[in-house]
Amino acid sequence: MPWTAKQFRDKHNKKLSLGAARHAAQQATAMIAHGVPEGEAIATANKYANKEANKGANKGANKGANKGANKGYGAKPKKKPA
DSSP: OOOOOHHHHHOOOSOOHHHHHHHHHHHHHHHHTTOOOOHHHHHHHHHHHHHHTTTTTHHHHHHHTTTTTOOOSSSSOOOOOO
């Protein structure tokens, strides 16, 4: 079923902005056109819409909080000598 942004937002994810809902509706509609089951297309479109919406949520929240904390204790692999 092809959805409009408003239909998709009202039916499948009320948290989305209209722009994000438009993108999710287009994505789900395209997936269905390629033979993906409707439920899977909706779930995938919602997953990526939520991921994009949350991408900038914590941007800069802890800026500099971990400065100097990474002193070779597991997070960064050690460089091998040449």
